[in-house]
Amino acid sequence: MKRFIPLAIATCILVFSTSCGLASSETASDSSAAYIENKGSDTIVNLALAWAERYQGEHPEARISVTGGGSGTGIAALINGTVDLANASRQIKAEEIDQAQANGVEPVEHIIARDAIAVIVHPDNPVSELTLKQISDIYSGKFSNWTEVGGEDRPIVRLSRETNSGTHVYFLETVVRLGSSEDKTLFSTDTLLLPSSEGIIAEVRQNPNAIGYDGLGYVPEDLKTIAIAEEEGGAYVLPSIPTVNDKTYPIARDLYMYTNGEPAGTVKEYLDWIFGSEAQEIVAELGFVPALPTTSSP
Amino acid sequence: MKRLLPINRHLTERLAFTLITLMSFATVIPIVAVVIYILIQGAPAVSLEFLTGFPRDGMRQGGILPAIIGTIYLTVGTAIFSVPLGIAAAIYLSEYASDTPLTRTIRIAIINLAGIPSVVYGLFGLGLFVIFLNFGTSILAASLTLSIMTLPVIISTAEEALRSVPQAFRTVSISLGATRWQTIRRIVLKEALPGILTGVILGLERAAGETAPILFTGAAFFLPRLPQSPFDQTMALPYHLFVISTQVPEMPIQIQYGTALVLLVFVLTMNLIATVIRSRARAKRQW
Amino acid sequence: MEKSLNWYEFIITRSIKASGYSAILFVALIFFFLVREGVPTFFEADLASLFSLRWYPIEEYYGILPLITGSLMVTLGATLVAVPFGIGTAIYISEIAPRWMREILKPLVELLGGLPSVVLGFLGILVLSPFLREFLDLPTGLTAFTGSLLLGGIAVPTVVSVAEDALDAVPRAYREGAWALGATRWQTIWRVTFPAARSGVLTAIMLGVGRAIGETMTVMMVTGNAPVLALELGSLFSPVRTMTATIAAEMGEVAAGSTHYHVLFFIGMVLFLISLGVNIAASSVVFRAKKRAERILS
Numbered sequence: 001m002k003r004f005i006p007l008a009i010a011t012c013i014l015v016f017s018t019s020c021g022l023a024s025s026e027t028a029s030d031s032s033a034a035y036i037e038n039k040g041s042d043t044i045v046n047l048a049l050a051w052a053e054r055y056q057g058e059h060p061e062a063r064i065s066v067t068g069g070g071s072g073t074g075i076a077a078l079i080n081g082t083v084d085l086a087n088a089s090r091q092i093k094a095e096e097i098d099q100a101q102a103n104g105v106e107p108v109e110h111i112i113a114r115d116a117i118a119v120i121v122h123p124d125n126p127v128s129e130l131t132l133k134q135i136s137d138i139y140s141g142k143f144s145n146w147t148e149v150g151g152e153d154r155p156i157v158r159l160s161r162e163t164n165s166g167t168h169v170y171f172l173e174t175v176v177r178l179g180s181s182e183d184k185t186l187f188s189t190d191t192l193l194l195p196s197s198e199g200i201i202a203e204v205r206q207n208p209n210a211i212g213y214d215g216l217g218y219v220p221e222d223l224k225t226i227a228i229a230e231e232e233g234g235a236y237v238l239p240s241i242p243t244v245n246d247k248t249y250p251i252a253r254d255l256y257m258y259t260n261g262e263p264a265g266t267v268k269e270y271l272d273w274i275f276g277s278e279a280q281e282i283v284a285e286l287g288f289v290p291a292l293p294t295t296s297s298p
Numbered sequence: 299m300k301r302l303l304p305i306n307r308h309l310t311e312r313l314a315f316t317l318i319t320l321m322s323f324a325t326v327i328p329i330v331a332v333v334i335y336i337l338i339q340g341a342p343a344v345s346l347e348f349l350t351g352f353p354r355d356g357m358r359q360g361g362i363l364p365a366i367i368g369t370i371y372l373t374v375g376t377a378i379f380s381v382p383l384g385i386a387a388a389i390y391l392s393e394y395a396s397d398t399p400l401t402r403t404i405r406i407a408i409i410n411l412a413g414i415p416s417v418v419y420g421l422f423g424l425g426l427f428v429i430f431l432n433f434g435t436s437i438l439a440a441s442l443t444l445s446i447m448t449l450p451v452i453i454s455t456a457e458e459a460l461r462s463v464p465q466a467f468r469t470v471s472i473s474l475g476a477t478r479w480q481t482i483r484r485i486v487l488k489e490a491l492p493g494i495l496t497g498v499i500l501g502l503e504r505a506a507g508e509t510a511p512i513l514f515t516g517a518a519f520f521l522p523r524l525p526q527s528p529f530d531q532t533m534a535l536p537y538h539l540f541v542i543s544t545q546v547p548e549m550p551i552q553i554q555y556g557t558a559l560v561l562l563v564f565v566l567t568m569n570l571i572a573t574v575i576r577s578r579a580r581a582k583r584q585w
Numbered sequence: 586m587e588k589s590l591n592w593y594e595f596i597i598t599r600s601i602k603a604s605g606y607s608a609i610l611f612v613a614l615i616f617f618f619l620v621r622e623g624v625p626t627f628f629e630a631d632l633a634s635l636f637s638l639r640w641y642p643i644e645e646y647y648g649i650l651p652l653i654t655g656s657l658m659v660t661l662g663a664t665l666v667a668v669p670f671g672i673g674t675a676i677y678i679s680e681i682a683p684r685w686m687r688e689i690l691k692p693l694v695e696l697l698g699g700l701p702s703v704v705l706g707f708l709g710i711l712v713l714s715p716f717l718r719e720f721l722d723l724p725t726g727l728t729a730f731t732g733s734l735l736l737g738g739i740a741v742p743t744v745v746s747v748a749e750d751a752l753d754a755v756p757r758a759y760r761e762g763a764w765a766l767g768a769t770r771w772q773t774i775w776r777v778t779f780p781a782a783r784s785g786v787l788t789a790i791m792l793g794v795g796r797a798i799g800e801t802m803t804v805m806m807v808t809g810n811a812p813v814l815a816l817e818l819g820s821l822f823s824p825v826r827t828m829t830a831t832i833a834a835e836m837g838e839v840a841a842g843s844t845h846y847h848v849l850f851f852i853g854m855v856l857f858l859i860s861l862g863v864n865i866a867a868s869s870v871v872f873r874a875k876k877r878a879e880r881i882l883s
Contacts, residue, residue, distance in 0.1 A: 046546060049356045049520055056522060065531070067519040068545060069837040076839070082434065155724045162810075162834055163643045186641055189651070192727060192809040192824050195834040196544040199710075199806075206715050209724045218547045311771035315681055321673030322682075325741055326690060329697045332708060383604050390605030394598070406868055407608040413792070413860040414615065415799025417829045421836065421853040425618040446611050453608065479594045500699070507701030510801040510829075514836050536703045540802065543707050551711075558704050569699045573692050 036270060039067045040074020040087030042197060043167050043215045044255055047113065048087055050282050055273060062266060071166035078258055079103055084267050086258040089115065089166030089215070107258045112274055114289035116216040116239035117171060117251040119226040120201075122208040127151040129236040131229045132175060132250055138211060139176050141188025146209070158191040159200045159212035167197070170253050171213055216240075217287035244289045255288070333566070336558050343556025357520065357542060358549055362557055367524055368437075368532035369506055369564065372516070375441025375528070376448055376505045381498055383445075384452030388494070391453070392460035393482055412450035416510040419447045423515040438528040440516025447511055448501040455497025459490040492579030496572045503568040507561065509536040519545075535561040619857055622850035629844040640812035640826065642835065642845045649852060651812040655729070655825035658815040659804055662733025663740055663797035668790055670737070671744030675789070678745070679752040680774050691749075698742030705735050706806030714807055721822065727809035729825040735803045740793035747792055751785020752778060784870050791867035795860050798829075805830035828852050 038048050045068040052064035074086035079100045092100075092107055100107050119135060121127060127150055130138075137143045139158055146154045161168040177183035187193075194200050200212040204223055216239050219225060227236035230250040243249035263271050273279055280290035351361025395401040423443030433439040463486050471481040487494075509517075518531035519541055525532045539557045542549050626635070630647050637648035678690050713734065714726030721730075755778050763773040779786070809824025812831075832849050839846040 042545060045519060046356050052520075052522065053354065053356070063522045065518065065521045067531075068541075069519075072839065073837050157725045163641060164835055164839070169643060184644075186639070186644065186646075189639065190811050190813050190824065192725070192811045193826070193834075194810060195805060195830075198547055198549070199544050201547060202544075202710060203725065203727065207718065207725055220548060307769050307772060311769045314771045314775070318673045318677045318681060321670050322677040322690065325670045325674045325697075325745075326693050328738065329693055329700070332700070332705075333696075335712075336704070336708070383607060386601045386604030387607055390601045394601065395605060404605060404608050406865070407612040409864050409868060410612050410861055411608060411615075413795040413799065413864045415801060415829055415856050415860060417801040417832045418615070418619070418799070418853045418856050418860075421622075421832060421850060422615045422618050424836070425622050425850070426614065430618075446615075449608065449611065477594055479597050500695075503699050507699070507703070509701070509703045510833055513833060536701050536802075539707060540703050540806075543710065544806065554707070554711075558707055561701060562704060565699050565701060566696065569692075569696055573695070 036062065036064045036085060036267060037077075037083040038064055038085045038087065039069060039077050039083045040085075041071040041089040041166050041255070042068040042161075043071075043089040043115065043165070043217075044087040044113075044257075047217065047255075047283065047286050047288060050286060051274060051279055054278070054282060055270060059269075062270070064270070070162070070164045072164050075107075075258065078107060078260060079105055081105065081260070084259065085270075088256045088258060089253070090169050091254075091256065092258060106261045108260075108262055110257045110259065110263075110271060111254045111291045112257050113255045113280075113283045113291045114244055115253055115255050116244045116249055116289060117167065117175075117213050117253070118216045118219045118239050119211065119213050119228065120204050120219055120223045121211050121226060122204055122206075123222060123224045124208050125151060125224060127226070128224065129227045129229065131232050131234075132178060133232065135226075135228070136176050136178055136185070139171075139187055139191065140185045141190075154209045156211060157203075157207060157209040158188065159203055159210055160187060160191045160193055161197065161200070161214075162193050162195050167213070167215060168193075171251075174251055174253075175213075215288070219287065241284060241289050252289070254291070333562065336555060336562055340552070340555035340557075340559030343550075343552040344559060348556055349560070353520070357546060358553065362535070362538060362560065364521060364524055364533040365535045365538040365557070366560065366564075368517075368534040369536075369561075371437055371525065371532060372441055372444060372512065372534055373502050373506045375437055376444040377498070377502055379442060379445035380448040380452055380501065380505075384449050384498075384501075385456050385494060387449075387453045388456030388460055389482060389487075392457045393478070393486065408450045408453055411446070412454070414447075416447065416508055417513075419443055419511045420513050420515060422446075423511060428515055434529060435514070435516050435518075435531050436529045437516055437525055437532050440512040440532070440534075441528075443511045443515050444505040444508065447508070448505045451501035451504065452497055455500065456490070456494045459493025459497065460486060462493065463489045492575050496576045496579075499568050499572040499575070503565050503572070506568070507536055507565050509540055512537060535564065616857060619850055619854040622847060623854040624847075624851075626844070626847040626851040630848055635848075638814050640831070642848065645844070647844075647848050648812075649828075649848075649855070651814045652826055652828045652831050652852065653855070654815040654820075655808070655812070656798055656827040656829065658729045658820055658825055659732045659736060659808060659827055660794060660797045662730060662821055663736035664790070664794050666733060666737025667740040667744050667793045667797065671741045671789070671793060672748055672786060674741070675745045675748035675752060675786075676774060676779070679749045680770070680778065694742050694745050697738065698746075700739075702739060702800060702802045703806075705739065706803040709735050709803060709807035723822055725809060725824065727807055727824050729808055729815065729821050729823070732804045732808040732825075732827075733821070735807060736797045736800050739800060739803065740796045743796050744789045744793040747789035748782070748786045751782040751789065754785065755781045787870050788867045791863050791870075795863045795867075798863070799856065799860060801829040801833050805833050810834065828856055832856075 045066060049066045052066050056062055056064060071088040071090050074088055075092055075096050077083040078086035097107060130149060134149050138156055143149060144156055146152050146156055176187060177185055197214050197218045200214050201218060204210045204212045225238055227238045228250055229236045237243050237249045239249045244252040259267060283290045348361045350363050352363055354360035423439055427433045427439035427442050428435055467485050468481055471485050512534055516531055517534050517537040521531060521533055539561055542557060543554050634645060634647045635649060637646065638650055639646040639648045640651050678687055682690060709731055714731050717731055718726030759777050759781055760773050763777045804827045808827060810826045810830055811824040812826040813823065815825045832852055836849055839849065
């Protein structure tokens, strides 16, 4: 027993010095580190991460930390003054703007990419086209069996993101409520509210009964994307960069980053880079739609 | 009729024993199966680079070093706060306290602390350490939250260890003129040390594997460098596993299993150390 | 020499006493904070909404009943799994197994107790849920039942260790008396030892239940998170949403101080009170049993 104590202490010291050594080697080049805190939407988080990695590769003095948590978290953090860049897959709400201004924060909106919402089903599912109304009826609970939309005799398992997700809110307003602001329809109670986009993908991939929706950037090749017609009789369109840009795909949205006031210094450099062609190529690579650079105050 | 009875009794016993034995194996075999399964699936991913490198390509490649270091930092931080406090409280309960309503309340309080859901600890940590005391989401806040969660485990196992030291040891020491504290420090604590250590390690093992308490108090999705101060956020193995298995698209399945394996090894090693300490102490015990 | 020793001893003794009281301090502190942030719910949220049947926080539907039934359903299932297997294993370890087997089994069960819940949730998504979906022909494998199985596994070590301690504590004399009267080992266990350890076994079950109610990560990953009112037995095989998963999934997203934030703390309060209730009930069972035993033995 006693003999172990020196060994244990030695191990602890070893572990500590290794980690301190690793930590310090990381910061050796860090004397004038530009540290950018980036937080928010889970839809954007992987894109933000890819950008952060590429940017840091080219600008070693910059340090960008990326966290998810949902659009609301990012905006809340911006209001609290704890982040430089808030990622949001929905626009900032009026109450949030009020709260921000009460805290002395002036949110400035930047559209950094665009995103198509893809509706996905299992590859073996024979259904490949749906109208917006049909999708709305599926999610509000009107349709419960795939035969009602031309599929096999299987129960429909509805998958959705969590209520705090910008993606969820967008889907609710644009699809379930068909864009009408007086419509108070809700998702059916047995909709599975999964805490992450990847959870939806995983379930749809192995469950032939499932239907889900996700940002196009999250949908892998092996899943089946539904072609959507805005109205009965209209053309069924698959989501892609061209169809989002020419607005023939009915459910697409802007992705935002919010800053406190006009960006300056390292944050401005980073944002400028994001609007540049290299960063926008990454956008396309990840399955999102490149934005046309715009800046606006809400 | 009477001749049937003895056979019935023994038959019942046979049946019952078989059933119970099967049940026990049914409980234990899945544990072994889980460990082996993760070992098989995760081993291909674990390499030196995996253990010492940083994540790349959206965490789909490279290593998980920041998560490993983060978990070590959190475990050490938890130990710093919970071990002294927990052992002191155990000493109080075992050596100083008498059976008063106050003592009973303390014991109920400890049992309650042990039963509080881990996510409620997270809420509490958020409310007190992150917001009220303004530590922000940091290693400090997360460690403090984890320590309060670990406290009941340490207190109850330490107290049991202290209590198991025979009263004779204390009596003899006092009769030789030692003060109470001298007795405790030099004799009782020393004898109870293996038991206390076991409890501490098991408590820290649980803290290392928990996700919910650190979700809103200190864990981060991705940090470009290792944490520099206790006020920094950190990545951590359990949170990292949660993130890569549910949030990141196209995450290679091997990396997920590899991370699970590393976490499992971390936790199981602590378990093993605790078990070894306990059995060696039991073997050497002279009482 | 005497004086300095006294001072030193005095300080140490005082610190130890203070540490002893710290447990009460922490429980009180936790309760205080939960109440502080949870009670505003009653002023901010519509009371009718709180007791309604819909949990949809972004539209001000704060019906917590589906969440409560979700937690109860999963806990019920977990208890049905943990109690027979836990007590059976405890009986085996303490009464039936040979010594060498005991030395192997006890550490193994303790090992199960150390498995991080996120690892079990991880395996649940990847392995258990698809298996259950096919094996039981369910619409989806993300159900209360999946959660119950995993939770049962997590609660079993608690049940086993407390029950085994209780069985061990039964005086040898009880067993020997029974054997002397000609009882078989099983008869002894079933009619003498087990009933004698009744209060300890009950405590074990209650602590296991407490563990199951409080589990977060595993249920968040495998129960589907659909806020369905789970009242019939069949709901066990459909998705549910537990209180713990709701807090974990939504807390990161809320703006500090918003109604949603307060409601989540309110749910935390409910969880705290439930675990308090379970623990007090368990302690009082033991307390009363001890009193009874003292009366019998004296």
